[in-house]
Amino acid sequence: MSDPKPTEKTEENVPATEVVQGESQGTAELQATALVDSVSEQKQDTESETLSSSADAGPHFLKLEQIWDYDEGKWVPYDSSKFKPPPPRFDLHNYFYINVRYKNALDTPKKVLTNFSPMLIPFLRRYVGDTFFYSDPEYDLVHFFPSLKWLHKKHAALRNLATSIDESGPDERRKMARKLGAKDAEFGHLDDKYITRYLTDIGDHAEILLQYLDEEFKPTAERLAALLSYGQIEYDLLRYHFEPDVTVFTTTDDPMAYIITETEYITSDPKAYHMTGKAVRWSGHKYEWHFVSIKITQFAGTKELDALPCAVLTDEVKENLKKRGRVYTSYAGMHYRSYVNSDIHDRVIVDRIAYDNQDGYVADPSFKVPKLHEDQLHLLPSKVYGFNMTRKLWMSFHVNHLHPVQFDESAWDHLVLDPDTKTLIKGLVDVTKNANSTKDIISDVISGKGGGLIAVLHGPPGTGKTLTAEAVAEYLKRPLYMVGSSELPTSPSRLESSLRSILKLATAWDAVLLIDEADVYLEQRSLHELERNALVSVALRVLEYHRGVLFLTTNRIKDFDDAFLSKFSIGIKYPELDQSARKAVWQKFFQLAGIRYEGTVSDQVATTAENECVITSEDLEELSAKPFNGRTIKNLVRTSQALALASNVPLSIEHVRVVVRASEKFLDEFATAER
Numbered sequence: 080m081s082d083p084k085p086t087e088k089t090e091e092n093v094p095a096t097e098v099v100q101g102e103s104q105g106t107a108e109l110q111a112t113a114l115v116d117s118v119s120e121q122k123q124d125t126e127s128e129t130l131s132s133s134a135d136a137g138p139h140f141l142k143l144e145q146i147w148d149y150d151e152g153k154w155v156p157y158d159s160s161k162f163k164p165p166p167p168r169f170d171l172h173n174y175f176y177i178n179v180r181y182k183n184a185l186d187t188p189k190k191v192l193t194n195f196s197p198m199l200i201p202f203l204r205r206y207v208g209d210t211f212f213y214s215d216p217e218y219d220l221v222h223f224f225p226s227l228k229w230l231h232k233k234h235a236a237l238r239n240l241a242t243s244i245d246e247s248g249p250d251e252r253r254k255m256a257r258k259l260g261a262k263d264a265e266f267g268h269l270d271d272k273y274i275t276r277y278l279t280d281i282g283d284h285a286e287i288l289l290q291y292l293d294e295e296f297k298p299t300a301e302r303l304a305a306l307l308s309y310g311q312i313e314y315d316l317l318r319y320h321f322e323p324d325v326t327v328f329t330t331t332d333d334p335m336a337y338i339i340t341e342t343e344y345i346t347s348d349p350k351a352y353h354m355t356g357k358a359v360r361w362s363g364h365k366y367e368w369h370f371v372s373i374k375i376t377q378f379a380g381t382k383e384l385d386a387l388p389c390a391v392l393t394d395e396v397k398e399n400l401k402k403r404g405r406v407y408t409s410y411a412g413m414h415y416r417s418y419v420n421s422d423i424h425d426r427v428i429v430d431r432i433a434y435d436n437q438d439g440y441v442a443d444p445s446f447k448v449p450k451l452h453e454d455q456l457h458l459l460p461s462k463v464y465g466f467n468m469t470r471k472l473w474m475s476f477h478v479n480h481l482h483p484v485q486f487d488e489s490a491w492d493h494l495v496l497d498p499d500t501k502t503l504i505k506g507l508v509d510v511t512k513n514a515n516s517t518k519d520i521i522s523d524v525i526s527g528k529g530g531g532l533i534a535v536l537h538g539p540p541g542t543g544k545t546l547t548a549e550a551v552a553e554y555l556k557r558p559l560y561m562v563g564s565s566e567l568p569t570s571p572s573r574l575e576s577s578l579r580s581i582l583k584l585a586t587a588w589d590a591v592l593l594i595d596e597a598d599v600y601l602e603q604r605s606l607h608e609l610e611r612n613a614l615v616s617v618a619l620r621v622l623e624y625h626r627g628v629l630f631l632t633t634n635r636i637k638d639f640d641d642a643f644l645s646k647f648s649i650g651i652k653y654p655e656l657d658q659s660a661r662k663a664v665w666q667k668f669f670q671l672a673g674i675r676y677e678g679t680v681s682d683q684v685a686t687t688a689e690n691e692c693v694i695t696s697e698d699l700e701e702l703s704a705k706p707f708n709g710r711t712i713k714n715l716v717r718t719s720q721a722l723a724l725a726s727n728v729p730l731s732i733e734h735v736r737v738v739v740r741a742s743e744k745f746l747d748e749f750a751t752a753e754r
Contacts, residue, residue, distance in 0.1 A: 190221075194215075195211075229324050300319075327389040329388060335358065426469055427468060428468060495709070537632075564597055565596075578621040593630045665712055702735070
């Protein structure tokens with residue numbers, strides 16, 4: 080007997096849109112015929128089954144058909160001739176029941192869908208889930224509506240796949256059939272025509288369901304469209320406007336875009352419509368999805384769409400977010416930047432790995448930042464993470480406020496230091512411009528030990544020690560990582576851990592490291608201060624392995640530890656500034672402030688006849704005679720600028736004199752009080 084032919088679609092047997100408590104006329108056995116049943120039938124055969132039933136002889140070879148027996152844990156003979164192909168598809172009647180239920184005669188009826196066909200069940204399990212994994216699922220009609228667009232999208236993809244003529248079509252159909260419940264589809268013995276028929280059947284059944292849902296949802300859709308045309312919405316319609324798979328953006332000054340993944344009405348106080356969305360961010364190693372929550376508090380009547388915390392993404396907003404996203408991707412990895420925002424002008428390190436590993440990490444020089452797909456750029460956030468070198472804080476930075484660092488090319492010239500010493504320092508740091516040069520030229524006998532530049536700067540405050548480190552960093556165009564001794568622990572064990580973390584970060588950032596006021600680690604050890612001796616030993620052991628540029632400053636040290644002396648690349652003594660040095664310092668800071676020295680032109684501030692400020696040689700002689708150190712001179716000039724700004728008048732030498740007199744008075748009174 081030949082197999083029955085598939086039922087043809089005719090006007091007589093195409094179902095009406097709605098069937099109330101109808102009878103099913105098809106069988107429920109398709110599901111691509113479970114292969115497990117076939118295996119079970121074979122296992123019931125007698126042990127005496129001959130090999131020929133599953134073998135095919137050829138010239139000097141034998142082809143055996145086998146299948147894996149999960150109970151026995153081995154391959155066993157298998158006769159594919161016993162495998163039955165899927166039966167013909169169902170007719171197009173009664174794929175589900177529509178139950179119109181009344182609690183009482185006066186109650187508004189409720190429609191519940193039940194008795195879903197075996198072809199609909201896998202489709203709904205895959206794309207709706209919920210109660211469709213129960214043996215006899217029931218589903219309220221209104222619960223389908225929020226997923227209607229999603230179901231149409233998946234149905235269209237299924238239809239396209241079933242009719243695809245691409246070379247990859249059969250494999251893709253087999254994968255899809257497996258996802259839709261046809262367990263046998265993963266085995267190669269099913270012909271592509273049977274899998275295609277299976278997918279076509281599911282598509283036919285789903286199409287009838289979607290047609291019915293569209294008709295039922297039509298009044299709600301028309302109501303929603305009318306409200307949206309006036310820029311309004313009602314609370315109960317939020318689920319149809321903000322649906323899963325819809326991309327929204329937050330209506331703030333700094334918008335963010337998310338793809339909605341889940342929605343829910345929260346019925347407990349405070350009542351709200353809750354959405355879960357996903358967006359993309361840089362983890363330090365890759366771009367990854369992360370999830371966020373958005374809530375719309377319950378409201379009565381209608382509400383302006385503009386008043387909601389989010390809105391459906393428009394093409395214009397998407398394009399703007401993509402532009403910002405491109406900037407965001409440029410900061411994947413490690414970057415040294417200026418952060419400029421209103422009155423903030425800081426130097427920062429953008430480094431997500433360091434932000435998540437503040438104890439330091441070892442950078443991988445071979446790491447390449449992966450590229451993000453163009454159509455995901457709008458899903459990136461507005462902020463990146465790293466370390467603020469100026470404020471010494473781990474924080475986030477808005478990508479629109481990050482700019483390339485403008486290095487001070489004249490910083491080295493501003494350094495008031497003996498010319499021979501400046502030449503020596505510059506020569507040593509030149510070696511560090513290339514990491515390979517450092518390795519080849521000044522590496523230690525022991526592999527991995529030393530190879531960097533360790534400079535100790537010794538002298539009283541305000542003599543140019545910190546400025547030296549700053550000038551070197553500007554010259555090398557590298558970050559300056561400053562660490563004060565007060566930031567370091569006093570316990571030897573904790574000090575070692577802290578120093579190693581600092582050195583790792585300095586190495587990863589290729590930064591010039593400055594440990595300020597490092598007296599306790601440099602001074603001569605003694606027999607009576609065991610705790611401090613341990614600190615010196617730890618510092619010696621850790622710092623000598625640093626391969627970068629390291630400056631240590633000290634103010635009060637009398638006797639350097641002999642072991643530390645042998646570790647220095649260079650030690651520089653900074654004497655108290657004499658009048659000649661102070662004169663040079665005053666002149667440098669006046670130039671930076673836009674005050675013109677007679678016979679010269681300031682290139683820092685544009686001046687006119689009305690705001691021009693000129694300093695004479697007599698003024699410089701007068702000021703340099705006062706015993707101020709370099710840091711104090713800088714502060715005096717800055718304070719003079721602030722005084723002029725407060726008075727809303729151009730800076731003049733008189734402002735400087737007022738500030739100098741006030742400072743002298745304070746120092747005199749302070750000295751008197753000490754006596």
